[in-house]
Amino acid sequence: MDNHRYITLVEAAEAAAVRCSRWRFATADEVYDRNSLLGIAEIHDAENPTEEDSFYLVSPGGAIGFSDDGESIDWLFLPQNSTEDLPLTVKTQPVINFCATCGERALPGARFCGACGAKLC
Secondary structure, eight states, X not given: OOOOOBSSHHXXXXXXXXXXXXXXXXTSOOEEEHXXXXXXXXXXXXHSOOOTTOEEEEOTTOOEEEESXXXXXXXXXXXXXXXXXXXXXXXOOOOOOBOXXXXXXXXXXXXXXXXXXXXXX
């Protein structure tokens, strides 16, 4: 799970469509293709915008989940015929602000220090 957070269901559906082509709704037998999923996502976003701390997640296999508290994940759309093991909680990765070796400020997302070359994570 890359933990990228999507503010709208449309953004999440577009990311999921790169990884999968058909989904089923988690609590029903309804099946969706890319176009029908994007259509539902557009309507949903217009009627139910996310709250301040809420976001959507997309699994490596293309499942779409929703977190309203930043911790738990409710999986909404599952890839059809998928056996992917989906987590029930959001795994946060530590943010590294400074290099432990030289103390220089680290660039967001950097894996190595720009000043001394030390590994940051």
